[in-house]
Amino acid sequence: MAKVLMKGNEALGEGAVRAGCRYFFAYPITPQSELPHYLAKRLPEVGGVFLQAESEVASINMVFGAAGAGARVMTSSSGPGISLMQEGISYLAGAELPCVIVNMVRGGPGLGNIAPAQSDYFQATKGGGHGDYRLLVLAPYSVQEIIDLMQDAFDLAEKYRNPVMIMGDGVLGQMMEPVELPDVEVGPVAPPHRPWAATGRMGRATKNLINSLYIVPENCEVHNQKLWEKYRQIAANEQRWEEYQTADAELVLVAYGTSARICKAVVDMCREAGQKVGLLRPITLWPFPEKPFTNLLTTAKQFLAVEMSTGQMVEDVRLAVNGQRPVYFYGRSGGMLPVARDVYREVQKLYCGGEQ
Numbered sequence: 001m002a003k004v005l006m007k008g009n010e011a012l013g014e015g016a017v018r019a020g021c022r023y024f025f026a027y028p029i030t031p032q033s034e035l036p037h038y039l040a041k042r043l044p045e046v047g048g049v050f051l052q053a054e055s056e057v058a059s060i061n062m063v064f065g066a067a068g069a070g071a072r073v074m075t076s077s078s079g080p081g082i083s084l085m086q087e088g089i090s091y092l093a094g095a096e097l098p099c100v101i102v103n104m105v106r107g108g109p110g111l112g113n114i115a116p117a118q119s120d121y122f123q124a125t126k127g128g129g130h131g132d133y134r135l136l137v138l139a140p141y142s143v144q145e146i147i148d149l150m151q152d153a154f155d156l157a158e159k160y161r162n163p164v165m166i167m168g169d170g171v172l173g174q175m176m177e178p179v180e181l182p183d184v185e186v187g188p189v190a191p192p193h194r195p196w197a198a199t200g201r202m203g204r205a206t207k208n209l210i211n212s213l214y215i216v217p218e219n220c221e222v223h224n225q226k227l228w229e230k231y232r233q234i235a236a237n238e239q240r241w242e243e244y245q246t247a248d249a250e251l252v253l254v255a256y257g258t259s260a261r262i263c264k265a266v267v268d269m270c271r272e273a274g275q276k277v278g279l280l281r282p283i284t285l286w287p288f289p290e291k292p293f294t295n296l297l298t299t300a301k302q303f304l305a306v307e308m309s310t311g312q313m314v315e316d317v318r319l320a321v322n323g324q325r326p327v328y329f330y331g332r333s334g335g336m337l338p339v340a341r342d343v344y345r346e347v348q349k350l351y352c353g354g355e356q
Contacts, residue, residue: 003178009034011143012102015150016074018182022048022189023073025062027055029081030114031170032104047188056081060088067097068210070197076102090129094212098157101165104173107335115335116170121312124167125286132224134231136164137285139256143177171258241289242281249278251351252296254317255306256282263306265340275351288316306338307331
């Protein structure tokens with residue numbers, strides 16, 4: 001199939017359409033506004049529904065309603081908008097409703113700015129809302145991977161009946177790259193049969209109840225234990241990552257999304273200089289890919305986490321390394337990008353044991 005040139009935010013929309021999503025509720029916010037703009041035109045073409053809500057709070061609760069009826073549904077936002085959605089996201093996780101949430105992260109904290117950042121890592125991976133819950137979090141690093149992971153996001157959401165977040169940033173949303181679209185039939189999609197969905201009793205003796213409110217503490221604890229067993233299975237089975245030049249790497253960069261693109265260039269620069277440097281790129285931010293560290297520790301003497309934040313993922317890297325090697329951090333925040341020459345300079349300090 002011939003490749004087409006697409007902007008990242010538009011690829012999010014087309015990927016969702018080709019994954020069978022026909023319901024999208026959102027409120028525009030930079031730097032992801034091209035996504036609702038794209039789906040406002042695209043969804044009616046394929047028999048779907050686009051609705052611009054009056055706020056992010058409204059949109060996430062519309063997602064709750066559609067997901068409760070068994071529909072493939074998605075919303076999107078960025079930093080401050082995702083913050084407003086946290087209560088609804090917590091409800092969705094508590095009620096075990098599948099959906100996809102796109103977060104194209106902007107600079108923080110507070111209202112911050114519209115420049116790209118990775119400052120929402122804690123919010124996404126540690127549970128920004130109230131209660132014991134987890135989101136599956138996928139972090140694409142190219143426009144093609146946006147397309148590929150969108151199908152996975154919906155499938156994982158339904159497999160585990162859990163919200164899945166696609167987390168990118170302003171660079172990824174705004175860049176244009178050639179992509180190959182999945183060759184699937186695109187048209188109206190009948191609501192799939194979900195035996196748990198609230199679509200009417202349909203002759204059953206009992207009704208389906210979508211709920212995240214458990215007043216009796218004993219019942220709430222049983223529900224929490226059930227959820228935690230599900231999260232344990234996700235952590236065991238769904239870790240995803242990419243390794244680049246790690247087979248003999250003595251220093252391993254760890255980075256995701258746009259930071260990983262920059263670090264891959266740094267690895268090439270180091271390899272040209274004869275230095276054994278590699279890259280581990282987490283694709284799932286939760287569950288964080290701990291599994292590859294077992295092999296990496298056979299050669300790696302040190303790790304350097306590179307992020308577009310003041311340091312968040314680095315804490316998960318340290319947990320995965322478990323004190324067996326030193327873990328260092330380099331980051332830029334507030335919408336500033338870690339450019340390759342600066343990361344390379346940090347690598348030289350560590351690799352050569354001092355300032356260059």
